[in-house]
Amino acid sequence: MRLRYLTLTAVAFFSAFPLYYSVVVASRDNAALAQVPPPLLPGGNFLANVQRVFDTVPFGLALLNSFVVSGSIALTVMFFSTLAGFAFAKLRFRGRNAMLLITVATMMVPAQLGIIPLYMLMVKVEWTGTMYALVVPALVNAFGVFFMTQFLQRALPTELLEAGRIDGCTTWGLFRHVVVPAARPAAAVLGMLTFMTAWNDYFWPLVVLTPENPTVQVALSTLASGYVNDFVLGLSGTALGTLPLLLVFALLGKQIIGGIMQGAVKG
């Protein structure tokens, strides 16, 4: 019994320590890092380091870009997934099962497989270097639709919809007055997951963006690769770009974890 708590505490420590250590490094200077033993407590240099981050890369712009991109993706994914999930879960129409099958099947295909044509497409419409290249291809995704379909199949009683029909509701009326209220908790979880994924997305933004107009992750990688031995600079940026999200996660963690575990059981 005691052993179990001890083990779990040790695991929790290893999960949190690298993040803590990034704060330690971010609040020191490079000279302190070269000492033996290395510093294990935060120092007083954080604000100066933050200043250096903002001087080296357009970090304010990166924060704004990441916020706008992740926010709009989360909103559209929530909306379109609820819309399509409702139809897949509760409406009858020709081709429904085939469409759903293709959607789920593509979830298993590595996204990287399509990245070259997607890039060529972005070049063609001249969206490279802009946030359109991040937002438009991400307006919908298969996971969101799958997630909402699963949830609405389980959580939305068909009798409720039938009752609505008898009362003369159109399909749109049903969607607005019955489906949306029922879908709200799952949609909120989906929105949070989507926001975090978009915020942390790195590879596609790296391909289509430039260092002059970056997202947070692209700006961080510029910091990390451009200044090889300046760990303090890299980790200050990291702490700055990661902590807001971790804070949100610590506050809403319970709901997010619930969402992940719910999706998993049916997956």
Add this chain to the structure above:
Amino acid sequence: MATRAPDRPAATITGRASHRPPRRFLSHRFDMKVSPYAYVAPFLVLFCAFGVFPLVYTAWVSLHEWTLLSDVHRFIGLDNFATLLGDGYFWNATFNTLSIGVLSTVPQLIMAIWLASLLNRPLRAQTFFRITLLLPNVTSVVAVVVIFSQLFGRDFGLINWMLSWFGGDGVAWSEGTLSSHVALSVMIMWRWTGYNALIFLAAMQAVPRELYEAATLDGASPYTQLRRITIPMIRPTIIFVVIVSTIGAMQIIAEPLLFGAGTNGGNIVTGGPDRQFQTLALYVYERGFVNFDFGYASAASWVMFAFVVVAAAVNYLFISRSRGDLT
């Protein structure tokens, strides 16, 4: 009948068959037959344009000599694939991908099952442990690699400092093949173990409690219970997680890309000066977005996809054949 379908025209009942049904009837029919498509249309249109079309078009591009510099795309059949088979860098990347994949996935999943079984008993501070376990997964991959590049630093890294307590010399983690694979695997494991543990935990919570109570009465140890009850009962989830992890492991790119950037700057896409940790996905990136050889890179991504399918299928067969003896 009138209550169930108020929109139905009274005409059919009175026998005055009308050829022009009232408008409400038409609009109701329209609503039932056509409107479902309106609900899935935004998703389907965008999904086909940005999800499905690029996947298919990659195959088309792979059959051409197709670079960014030239507007002429010459059809060359399977030549790109033939070149690929004799490409030493490609096979090197394949080896690295498999090596990092095995090193990161196998211990990760065993640990995740074990952690889940620890969490799956009455426990104080359950939420606290779950949130801490998921913290690494919320951290971006860029942050993870930046942090671990410093921890794995040769001269001032915390890990070498701790190894020195046991008389270890400073390991140059990014320079060797095995050591760089270990370092990358640790990063991947750190980020994903907790997440997978929660997935397993969700499955374990669905296992009926009576099974454990009966087993306890029969004197079965926790280890026996894990092996004889838990693992067989959550087999579908194990298969699911193994396949998803395999697919993920075959696509690893950000870790080696950034690890290379943090440790040797300059030429970052080769995964170390000797390509000792260049993965398949990183090789595709090098050919596609550094050399802008789209045709060749597309061919490489299709072969990579074939590997993903094979690896997932092999793992599926392996897991579903072995009966409850995974531990």
